[in-house]
Amino acid sequence: MMNIADFSADSKSDSLKECIAKNPILWDELEKHPSKFRVLTGERTTGALHIGHYFGSLKSRVILQSWGVDMFLVLADYQAITDRNSTEKLKESIFEIILDYLAVGIQPQKTTIFCHSMIPSLNQLMLPFLSVVSMAELQRNPTVKEEITLSGTKSVSGLMMTYPVHQAADILFCKGNIVPGGKDQLPHIENTRQIARRINNLYFRGEKFFPEPELLLSAPLLLGIDGRKMGKSLHNAIYLKMSEDETAQLIKKAKTDADVHITYDPINRPEVANLLRLYSLCSGDAPETIADHIGRKGASALKKELTVAVNEYFRPIRERRTQYQKEKAFVWDVLKEGNIKANAIADKTLDDLRKAMHMQYY
Numbered sequence: 001m002m003n004i005a006d007f008s009a010d011s012k013s014d015s016l017k018e019c020i021a022k023n024p025i026l027w028d029e030l031e032k033h034p035s036k037f038r039v040l041t042g043e044r045t046t047g048a049l050h051i052g053h054y055f056g057s058l059k060s061r062v063i064l065q066s067w068g069v070d071m072f073l074v075l076a077d078y079q080a081i082t083d084r085n086s087t088e089k090l091k092e093s094i095f096e097i098i099l100d101y102l103a104v105g106i107q108p109q110k111t112t113i114f115c116h117s118m119i120p121s122l123n124q125l126m127l128p129f130l131s132v133v134s135m136a137e138l139q140r141n142p143t144v145k146e147e148i149t150l151s152g153t154k155s156v157s158g159l160m161m162t163y164p165v166h167q168a169a170d171i172l173f174c175k176g177n178i179v180p181g182g183k184d185q186l187p188h189i190e191n192t193r194q195i196a197r198r199i200n201n202l203y204f205r206g207e208k209f210f211p212e213p214e215l216l217l218s219a220p221l222l223l224g225i226d227g228r229k230m231g232k233s234l235h236n237a238i239y240l241k242m243s244e245d246e247t248a249q250l251i252k253k254a255k256t257d258a259d260v261h262i263t264y265d266p267i268n269r270p271e272v273a274n275l276l277r278l279y280s281l282c283s284g285d286a287p288e289t290i291a292d293h294i295g296r297k298g299a300s301a302l303k304k305e306l307t308v309a310v311n312e313y314f315r316p317i318r319e320r321r322t323q324y325q326k327e328k329a330f331v332w333d334v335l336k337e338g339n340i341k342a343n344a345i346a347d348k349t350l351d352d353l354r355k356a357m358h359m360q361y362y
């Protein structure tokens with residue numbers, strides 16, 4: 001069994017400050033009273049994680065973990081098939097994401113990592129939940145609508161329409177009351193709150209059996225190196241798992257603009273500003289300071305220095321990742337243990353709910 005290094009993220013980092021700025025009261029509560037909260041978040045299992053995930057969410061998860069907040073991370077493999085039919089890569093994706101988690105400092109003794117397809121009672125919660133949601137409500141969810149448009153499909157699956165309800169089961173099975181996520185998750189959290197309220201009113205006489213979770217908004221920090229949204233399918237992301245050479249190659253190709261004089265101007269020069277922001281996140285210096293320092297040396301100097309800064313920042317994370325990669329059995333054990341814990345909680349929640357619904361027959 002590998003020894004998991006006690007790697008605690010540097011506390012008030014710049015990326016965290018941006019998150020805190022979006023909800024200072026909640027962050028303050030989390031730090032002062034961690035035991036009042038259960039955090040549930042996670043991702044679709046569509047591939048390894050990139051530095052956008054890292055600065056946008058992984059880093060703040062490690063901080064919540066270091067404060068002693070009880071945290072659950074769901075690997076949402078059923079959600080990965082909302083807009084695709086292929087399942088062959090799910091196993092590899094799950095493995096890669098767990099490696100990313102361990103590499104950045106998620107500690108399985110403190111944080112439960114599980115995969116929702118292996119938690120039967122969680123999935124069964126979806127049925128009573130579906131009974132309290134109308135078709136019109138499902139069709140109104142703006143995030144789902146956008147995903148349907150993006151996928152370009154003419155035939156929308158039932159899972160696509162109902163996955164926000166499944167996500168409510170991800171959150172409520174363990175009575176999660178805080179859900180870190182981007183603003184695209186807001187409609188889903190609204191659905192979850194509605195479901196919790198309706199089930200509480202219908203079967204628990206308004207008693208708060210399920211909490212109404214709150215979104216802990218993460219900051220959208222980085223664009224891809226081509227200036228578009230950083231995305232798994234766009235080949236514009238620096239992955240945690242990349243080598244230093246691959247990172248250098250990608251940064252070399254980064255989009256900049258015709259003005260050789262480097263300035264920090266997020267409105268008029270979004271691509272250059274994005275590189276400066278990344279440099280800032282890795283070095284701790286303000287983007288304006290970095291821009292002044294590069295000045296007339298231009299984009300190629302910026303890219304060179306940025307490459308060094310990124311590779312230096314991620315070196316220890318990447319080294320840990322390489323170590324864990326060699327420990328296959330350990331990585332799967334992390335998931336197995338997490339699933340055991342999640343199953344016990346889900347069974348209890350479902351049992352209590354079925355009792356309240358008069359559905360325990362003998």
Ligand code: TRP
Nearest residue numbers: 040041042043044076167170179
């Ligand atoms: N919808 C999230 C995403 O696309 C993944 C997810 C699934 C999730 N279940 C969740 C996030 C529960 C927060 C809580 O990344």
